[in-house]
Amino acid sequence: MAHATELRGKRVALIGLGIESMALARFAAHEGATSLTATDNRSTEAVAANMAALADLPVPISMLAGGFQEAAWADADVIFVSPGITPGFEIRVPGIDEAAARGAIISNHTQLLFERCPAPIIGITGSSGKTTTTSIIGEMLHAQGGRRVLVGGNIGIPLINEIGALTAADVVALELSEVQLARVHTSPHVGAITNITPDHLDRYGTFERYIQAKRQIVRAMTPDDYAILNLENTPSRESAAFTHGQVLHFSSQRQVELGADVTGGDIWLRLPGRAPIRVCGADETPLLGLHNVENILVACIATGLMGVEPATMAGVIRSFRGVHDRLEFVREWHGVRFYDDSIATSPSRAMAGLRAFTTPILLVAGGKNKELPWDDFAKQIVRRVRAVTVMGVSSDFILTAIEAAQATIPPAEQQLRQVIRVTSIEEAVARLAATATTGDTVLLSPGCASHDMFTNYEERGRRFADAVRALPE
Template sequence: MLETINLSNQKVLVLGYALTGKSVTQFLLEQGAIVTVNDRGDLSQDPSVPLFIEQGATFVTGSHPIDLLDENFSFIVKNPGIPYTIPIIEEALRRKIQVITDVELAYWFSEAPFIAITGSNGKTTTTRLIYEILHNYQPKQTYLAGNIGIATLDVVKKATYQDDIVIEMSSFQLNGTEKFKPAIAVLTNIYDAHIDYHGTKEAYVDAKMRIIRQLTNNDWIVYNANQPILVDLIASNVAKKVPFAVDNINEAIKKHGAYLEDKALYYQAEKIIDIEDIQIPGKHNLENILAAIAVAKLKEVPNDIIIKTIKTYQGMAHRIQPIAASQERVFYNDSKATNITATITALNSFTNPIVYIGGGLDRGNTFDDLIPFAKLVKAAFLYGETKFKMRDSFEKAGIATIELFDDLKAATKAAYLAAQAGDKVLFSPACASWDQFDNFEQRGDVFVETVEELLNQIPYETLGA
């Protein structure tokens, strides 16, 4: 929280409406700011618009006119998804108008400290598990916020200095921060991602590292010690450091961090939980759990609460989520796998034969990076814009059965009919959803609904397996 912030009668431009924009507009109006909302879409049917107009907000829709900037705004709060390359943002920066995202504004006013989680993969699972553990520990109130789908400003209005805000942060959100400083920063991993938005990997990494830029020696960094890039990036930071690791465990990690040893998870030589008691599959999830354990121990949560929460945690929807099991076939929804790296993680999560379903928006890349990780894939059922490219890569991997379909439902039905006892049926698209769906959640819901329909319509016993 910054000490002296007064927005009364300050002119602020809210760029982009949607969930975040509505939250920002409401908050700014409550602070007495003079608010202009600019969205390139048609908001004429949005019932919230006239309500905000009654409170004094001005709406400019249909485009992003450059001359809006002549209004001498104190700063701009932009939707995280809006790139910095659009003309109005480029001109604002040229004029030295401050451009932030909602999480920066939230930090200015928050009484509660933040526990902030970022990374290329695993941040949602880690965020949710940290929240569940702290929520089950009663002395403080814990709030969930950020990229997980909960407007941060809505939470800040409720949280007091005695509470904690557990916030998932994307590179898009972090790119619009300047003063934001969490009490605990969690770094799950760094891989190539969102280069189409940031332009270069260096710019992407720089955005991620804004999460630790303002830390002091009173703050903490919880980081993946198995990633040399993260070890190097945090080396000079003055914050206190807690590593977590599943491989290459050394004495420093054992002394200061969380780690995997002898099929159990430990924190500073103290055994916390056996792997066999964990519900969510995959080595990557062990990393996520270790990060959550480290945060929980820093917050002095008793072991019994940590253990009970981990034992009952089933994971997040659309993230290697077990959705059905029938006659030793298990179906997994990993619709959140919008890139190749996420699908590699999913493929590495199993030791059984995999019946694979994938495809989606064509961003111009090949899928050859999947080849070394497709050893357990016995059959692939591909759909969407990328089906031919994916077929080419899976043929190189030596997969005997590859079938192509126009849509997800048809591919899912074929995979369902092909699966045998012991198989894992994995929907992990390795692509964005926008060729056929509005978002990955809608895509995952269609997969889940299709599997449920098939289980009712074509019972396993009729397949002759």
Template sequence: MLNEELSNKANIARKNVLIVGLGKSGIAAAQAMIHLKAKVSIQDSKKREEIDTGLLSMFEDQGVKFYLGETPEDMTQFDMLILSPGVSPELPFIQAAKDAGVEVTGELEIAYRVAKGRFVAITGTNGKTTTTTLTGEIFKRAGRTTYVVGNIGNAVIAASEKSKEDDWMVTEASSFQLETTRYFKPVVSAILNVSPDHMNRHHTMGAYIAAKSNIFANQTENDYFVTNMDDPICRKLMEQSRAKVVPFSSTQQLDYGAFVQNGRLVLKKEDGTIVDFLGADEMKIIGDHNIQNALAAAAVSYCAGIDEKTIGDAIRAFGGVEHRLEYCGKIQGVDYYNDSKGTNTDASEIAIKAVGKNIILIAGGDAKGQNFDEFVKYFKGRVKHVMLLGRDAHFIRESAEKTGFSAFTECKDMDDCVKKAFEMAEPGDTVLLSPACASWDMYDNYEQRGDHFKDCVRRLES
């Protein structure tokens, strides 16, 4: 297999490898490289006293060298740098390694090289966690040995090392992971949508789109590329793919691809045959965006050879993912939803539209350089009040006030937000955490933020 050829080509056992970043991805990459008998060093911006001593001892006992709170002076000593997704390739010491001819790559690329299993890869500005999780559920229901990995929270390389030829790696791929790929080639790829995000990292839309496009860059006519006919950028990307393009749409009927016909999710094959999956009203997950997610998951799975009954049954049973419009219960006639994964304006717009009306919105955090002028237009007729949280929440307020919206309360932390929302809410209202911002100003990740929100809601009931 090509993966094995690349793994041999890499000669990992002889390489002096620097892992950059000691998060989940970095730890998994370091463990894999040790197992593959590479000489491993680890760099992290945190100082030694900020890192778990047990973790440090475990690695040091295996001969790992650390650069903590510092960077190596001589980058030419390394054969390869493996960057964690959150690490910018523009950092000076990484650029110095590139200039010296050192290979700079990421965990997803290395995982592909060492894996024996086949890859399905899904990306997009929004919806990729739901679509990846749902696709994984479909594959499992079909009886396939399936690893659901990637940006979803499970390191790709940890699963790829133990994968067998008949196994499937259903992978959520972020732009950060894709920008460091070189040979990565999934059997089925999907881009769900593309809108401005992570501009503080990619700087331009062109660079962001280019990173996303790496998902299909190495595919051939024997592979499949599933993408969104309703998204103008995705339509343009269809022309660049050498793989067989399978479009999906929630707004129009297609001559070929997946769409909604008479209230049912279907796929029309090239010969005109209609494959019927299920009725849209049979789905547990709410919102028009989830119609698109389900169509994408169905198309990906069908391209991978799974039958329509299995696909329909899995979608019918699927209840959604944690932190994405996750229902947290009803208290005194008020519904509470955790949408902490709404880390950009597009994602939060989707959540607001899905809930519909009488919303008390908790929003704010790390704005990532976003402009909120379009986002706040969705408040009209839907959002009653906004609880502002986090470092950049004032940008949301400034944009909204230009439209005449002035129903804001500034909160010091999540407990304060939930408490004040509870005091303000009336029966029939919905308290929605959908920040439209990243969590890094106050939390380690959006999961931690969502868990804090759910804990606050649980305490309301006690």
């Protein structure tokens, strides 16, 4: 039976030449595509290294740089669109609708992977928790052993060129952002929505559009597939109405009928056709925060459906120490502990970071707001944080939100004593270190994107950690 996206003998176009498109170019060339044409909004010089890495392909690849050029896909049979391109970009770059109307297939790396992978796929999406959950799933699957396991998607490397050696007995775990799901009309065998909270409104315009983008992961499920949904998050929970898959829930607050929960301080797994079984104590994980317990619940359901034993899950829960830039411990300095939560690029993620601590908090916040409301986060800052530094292009917006929160919260409920505007993350570390005392926590949990001051959130986290480690003894 032919694959839904046939590449042999086809003219293939790639819109955007990032890491996934490079993997697709290599895969298409070896599948027998007759031509490869890429276009990118970056300059020829900016994409030169990527083009050089593809110089060994059996089919030469041509490049139209300096803007997305319709000539690249005008006669293409298959058009792969990079996930880095803003949804709705067709309005700005004409010709895609016309290409689809004449019969061209519009696809992306995720869709092709879903079509070609012989092994069952676990897909994880959500506003937060994706990377940690996917990483725990990978660790649990590896610890169980007995089959090949691939972990990728939004973490690691694109997997399209790695699946050739897989069989139906193996398993793939994918972290999937909403942009990677934008052109997907197939669902994974197991799909989870960890949570959906306001994010990327600068891209989607409305929260509802963002919710629908996340729900794409479960829309094409069959009754033989499984949708794992958050009972305590309304958009995730209500995604049950958009899937034909079997629905399992997770909750850190109450017992669920099918799925996983925390009951009596213990993690319980409740899978279809099996008796409920205790996995371990919820407090046995070294990870901070209730949100990480919820990530663990998702991992237990997903891997339990794949045959991982509860004892194996428990071993990983006790040993897994997290992922970089996610409430990552950096250093203890004169009794003050520093944590890097640079991944917190939205107020909701930053609030989860604050809730992970009971110690006094000194907060590093700011960057580029993604058109998200800060009212609730500002109130938490006023109630929970003793000092905050604010940096980045959205500083005025953030300072206004904090001032509004201070005006509405009774003085007796306010913990905030210092609001400090800074121009660099190094200055933020130095100022907070100077005011911190033994027992305090200094937390980088910005609530904003990083692109106004850094290449990405990883660079922001590294710069924070470097500044912390440079503090004199």
